[in-house]
Amino acid sequence: MTTAVTAGSAQARRDELAAFLRSRRERISPEQAGVPRTARRRTPGLRREEVAFLAAVGVTWYTWLEQGRAINVSPGVLDAVVRALQMDPTERAHAFALAGTVDPHPATACSPVTETTLRTMHKLAPYPATVKNARYDILAANQAYADVFGDPQELAPEHRNALWLMATSERWRTQFVERDAMLPVIVAKFRQAMAEHVAEPAWQARLDGLLAASEEFRALWELHEVAPMAPHVKRYLHPDPGIGMLRLEHRHLWLSPDAGGHRLVAYVPVDEESERRLEKLAARGGALAG
Numbered sequence: 001m002t003t004a005v006t007a008g009s010a011q012a013r014r015d016e017l018a019a020f021l022r023s024r025r026e027r028i029s030p031e032q033a034g035v036p037r038t039a040r041r042r043t044p045g046l047r048r049e050e051v052a053f054l055a056a057v058g059v060t061w062y063t064w065l066e067q068g069r070a071i072n073v074s075p076g077v078l079d080a081v082v083r084a085l086q087m088d089p090t091e092r093a094h095a096f097a098l099a100g101t102v103d104p105h106p107a108t109a110c111s112p113v114t115e116t117t118l119r120t121m122h123k124l125a126p127y128p129a130t131v132k133n134a135r136y137d138i139l140a141a142n143q144a145y146a147d148v149f150g151d152p153q154e155l156a157p158e159h160r161n162a163l164w165l166m167a168t169s170e171r172w173r174t175q176f177v178e179r180d181a182m183l184p185v186i187v188a189k190f191r192q193a194m195a196e197h198v199a200e201p202a203w204q205a206r207l208d209g210l211l212a213a214s215e216e217f218r219a220l221w222e223l224h225e226v227a228p229m230a231p232h233v234k235r236y237l238h239p240d241p242g243i244g245m246l247r248l249e250h251r252h253l254w255l256s257p258d259a260g261g262h263r264l265v266a267y268v269p270v271d272e273e274s275e276r277r278l279e280k281l282a283a284r285g286g287a288l289a290g
Contacts, residue, residue: 010070010100011068011070013098013099013100014068014069014070015068016098017065017068017095017098017099018065018066018067018068020094020095020098021065021066021081021085021095022066024085024086024087024091025045025046025048025051025066025085026043026044026045026046027044027045028045028046028085028086029045029046030046030050032086033046033050033054033084033086035050035053035054048062048063048066051081051084051085054084055077055080055081055083055084056080057077057080057081062081065081073099073101074101075096075101075102075103075104076104078095078096078099078101079103079104079105081095082095082096093200093201093202096201097200097201102201102204102205102208103201103202103204103205113131113139113140113262117131117140117262117264118131118140120253120264121140121141121142121264122142122143124142124144124266125142125143125144125282126144126278126279126281126282127144127266127267127268127269127278128141128142128144128145128147128148128149128248128266128267128278129141129142129144129145129264129265129266129267130142130145130152130264130265131262131263131264131265132162132262132263132265133262133263134193134197134263135161135163135190135193135197135202135203135206136161136162136163136164136186136190137160137161137206138152138160138161138162139262143282143285144278144281144282145267147281147282147285148236148238148246148248148267148278148281149172149236150169150171158209161206162186163186163187163190163206163210164206164209164210164213166179166182166183166186167183167187167210167213167214167216167217168213168214171239174237175236175237175238175239176234176235176236176237177234177235177236177237177245178234178235182234183216183217183220184220184223184225185227187217187220187221187225188220188225188226188227189226189227189228189229191221191224191225191226192226192227192228194207195226207221229252231249231250231251231252232249232250233247233248233249233250233270234247234248234249234250234267235247236248238277238281240281242280243277243280243281244277245274246269246274246277246278247269247270247271247273247274248267248268248269248270248274249267249268249269249270250265250267251265251266251267251268252264252265253265253266
């Protein structure tokens with residue numbers, strides 16, 4: 001029974017992908033695709049052989065794909081088909097999700113952070129604050145966060161991710177005092193969150209990147225541990241000896257349900273000494289800016 005249901009689900013995905021590809025093919029004119037228009041055309045849009053030519057794939061293979069047959073669809077070949085059909089990022093993500101394969105070039109854009117959220121984040125200074133999504137991507141950060149943990153804007157876009165930094169950054173490895181205990185927890189939280197997004201290309205791309213980059217992450221991922229979100233205290237040894245140890249409670253300030261999974265995260269000092277050191281760091285930054 002389970003096998004039959006699984007097979008039926010796979011065929012339903014293939015049929016949906018086939019219909020989606022046909023609809024995208026039929027909306028593109030030969031002129032848009034740079035294909036000479038012949039005198040007589042019985043179909044709207046492009047012909048199958050024209051899509052196959054533009055994608056550099058076999059006509060028979062592409063025909064089978066549009067017929068929903070059980071054929072192998074590799075990420076690279078589907079990427080070529082998607083490009084030939086001139087899909088936008090939303091359509092592209094939909095095609096890869098239906099195919100059940102990982103987009104080799106996933107869109108990095110996500111729903112924008114609102115101006116209200118950004119103002120709130122900046123008003124939290126001198127407390128470090130950042131806006132993250134459920135994948136731990138760092139979408140925005142205030143100056144206090146940059147002063148304490150490093151400026152995300154100095155990183156490549158694909159590396160602006162707290163889990164990536166915890167697993168691969170030498171600075172985070174040496175300056176988060178409990179880093180070795182923190183990494184298993186954040187990996188378990190990532191697995192818990194990914195359960196709702198397992199078929200989404202952006203999540204799979206993040207996972208694949210971590211698995212390739214970190215042997216430590218691979219070992220932890222194989223444990224299949226899960227954990228919920230919860231407040232906790234982090235000890236962070238700032239690289240400036242004049243600042244030193246900071247004890248900060250990690251607090252999630254959840255946003256509205258329509259915020260695309262974004263959350264505003266504040267790092268609140270748990271003692272007067274940490275408070276004083278954050279204020280000192282902020283004043284130093286203001287003096288430099290002046």
